[in-house]
Amino acid sequence: MSARLVIYPPDENGWRRVRYDGVAIGVAHKPSDILVFLSAAGMEDPGELDLTDPELVEWRGPGPESWAESPP
Template identity: 65%
Template sequence: MSAKLVVYPPDENGRRRVRYEGSDVGVAQRPSDVAAFAAAAGRTGAEDLDLTDPRCVEWRGGGPETWAEEP
């Protein structure tokens, strides 16, 4: 099963687009934003979301520690 929450690579300002079930839910500036967007989008159990679990979150262009684009 693929993750329904997808975090895209950081832009030039370190912000990352977040999609849940195929819909844009926000632009994150930090890991806590990802969980907040998931909760706002109605994801069950968002308060206990393990951001490092690939079954929960698909990180593209770096994991939860990556927020600035590499030069």
């Protein structure tokens, strides 16, 4: 079974595309953006999600520690 949440590699500005259940839900600049997108997509209690759990989240490219230093 594949992860329901997929985080793509950072683009040239450090932004990462986010997909949930096969649907693009946003472009994140930091981990908290992902939680906001998941809440808007209808996930209950996204704050309880462990973004480091490989059964729940597929990180493409660098993992959850890789973000831009500051917003563009």
